[in-house]
Amino acid sequence: MPPYLRKQAFRYPVYALLSVGVLIIGVLAYYNWIYALLASLFFIAFVFLGLLIVNAVRKETEVYISTLSYRLKRVGEEALLEMPIGILLFNDDFVIEWSNPFMTKCLQEDSLVGKNIEEVAESLLPFLRKQEGEMTLTIHDSKYRVVHKPDERLLYFFDVTEQTEIEKLYEDEQTVIGIIFLDNYDDVTQGMDDQRKSGLNSFVTSLLNNWAKEYGVFLKRISSDRFIAVMNENILTELENTKFSILDDVRETTAKQNVPLTLSIGIGSGVPALPDLGAVAQSSLDLALGRGGDQAAIKLPNGKVKFYGGKTNPMEKRTRVRARVISHALRDLIIDSDKVIIMGHKFPDMDAIGSSLGVLKIAQMNDRDGYIILDRDELDSSVKRLLCEIKQKPELDGMFISPENGVELITEKTLLVVVDTHKPSLVIDDRIISRTEKIVVIDHHRRGEEFIDNSLLVYMEPYASSTAELVTELIEYQPSRVKLDMLESTALLAGIIVDTKYFTFRTGSRTFDAASFLRGHGADTVMVQRLLKENVDSYLQRAKLLSNVYFYCDGVAIANGEISGYADQVMIAQAADTLLSMEGVSAAFVLAKKAENEIGISARSLGEINVQVIMEQLGGGGHLTNAATQLENISMQKAEQMLKKALDEQLEGGTIS
16 A cells, blocks of 8 residues: 555544543543553553654655656656657747657657748648647658647647558448449340350450459449449549540440440449448449440449540430330320429520420320410520510410419429429429429430439430420320421421531431421421521620630630620520531630629530530530530639639549539
8 A cells, every 4th residue: 555545544543542542541540540640651652652653654655755756757758758649839920849759750850949830731830720629631651630739839740640541441442333234235236146246245245354354343244235343442443543444445346346335334332231332333324324325423422423434425225115105104194183384494495495385285185284484584585586476376375474373383283394404403493393293304415413303204315306306206196186386396396406506416317207297297497597596796796705715725615705794695505606616626615704793604516525524513514515504603714714624634534523
């Protein structure tokens, strides 16, 4: 037992014995003074002995405390100087006043006294000024957790290099599942004899197996057009660094054999449970296929999606059978509804208005009232001309209503049909989406990660030229009791013409079939020309938008229209179309102010550069050859820098959406 504890143990028993001794002597003195005298002598001897013992204990305690204080001081000094924790003291000017030896050793310096904190690490000074509690810092390939004590102007440095490496190793070893799909396998092999089909299968399998072996991927073919791939996060990072070059390898090598195959890859990562990982991989594959295939999609835990590839125009794959099935399903939904509300995107173009009129006609063919949501303050000149023609038909003009009136009309049985967009953020009024339980989506854009949830029916065909083309095909399979009139057919044809640039871009055989159907129902091509005409002021403004054009790199032209004042999205798009028609331009980008705090960017290409993924990186979207975006609360110079950065990443092969 330590001396000071022994002292405490002796103190109270001694006091008790003294009290008892005095009491006994008092009692003896009352009865016999001789016995009391003897007892007093004995008691005095006892007290003297007790005092000697207490004094010895006190001296021993003092020596112990003195020794312990010295040891504690020594241990504190050794801990301060020798323990593997860096310590820095600095003054109000962020100049180091003292550091322990471990800190100087970490920084490989003889002395740190007198140096500024910035000389230790540049990122330390902003951290100290914000007076944040902790941060992680890299110094000479080692990582340190830095703890800041503002009141003492003190920094502690804890070496977490090993911990960080273990965490990274853990993350690198996380399981990743990939699903590889041969986009057009059935189309390519249709009509092949068994020998040639077997040769193609062997060739593609060999190509994929060599790729898997090179990167350490487990690959297994599970059907004629589908493979399963198992890897880890480290391997996935290597594949991302190559921008999934297997996409280009398969496309280019099979094209040389006149059997052009493309791949779509869906990757599931960042999820611990294997069933969920497989579901994410399938979801990523669906997203890649919805965007036209020939690309890899990786869903990230934060909800973002990375896209690689997508460098080719999607091949036309939809069939008449699918159009008929969708048409009949839409008819059943309309019949089960009390009314149909049709809504397109903000600032609707001829495709959105034309397809809206087409869906309205489908509702009327099935004896249901239909209403088209329209904000008359957000219209371009061609749509205004069309509405002027529609005003001559009061029964049709009455079907166009404001978003506020549309919200009031919604009931539990109301059907909402969204046309020419699938993103909730782009519709005219998102309140209508949130209040409607039955939703149908008809769109021809490549699918993005933002999508209208809980849709009962989705008809998305990125292979189509326009939504008007899709709606025209749906009309063909509806009851023929009510016919398309001239104005409705003209509006649908105008939508096709606008999106195909007069049958120049994204035009397939089905596009001409739809145009022929509309022409047979009275579509007026002269009226289309009149609707799409532009005035002289628009022409001059477009020329002004292009006055500052320059080539950013080979074939890529950028026009900064800051000096042209404000321009609407249609004007910016027309300027991009004009720029693309110039010699030596394979991709065109036009920037202009749409409002005080809003900048619009329109992008066009001939197919060599995927402008869709470039615009997606800036928050927009579209097609491989036709895309746009809007940026808010930034300067024109900043928007131009962001565009160039996105261009650089795309030209290297990968993008993040």
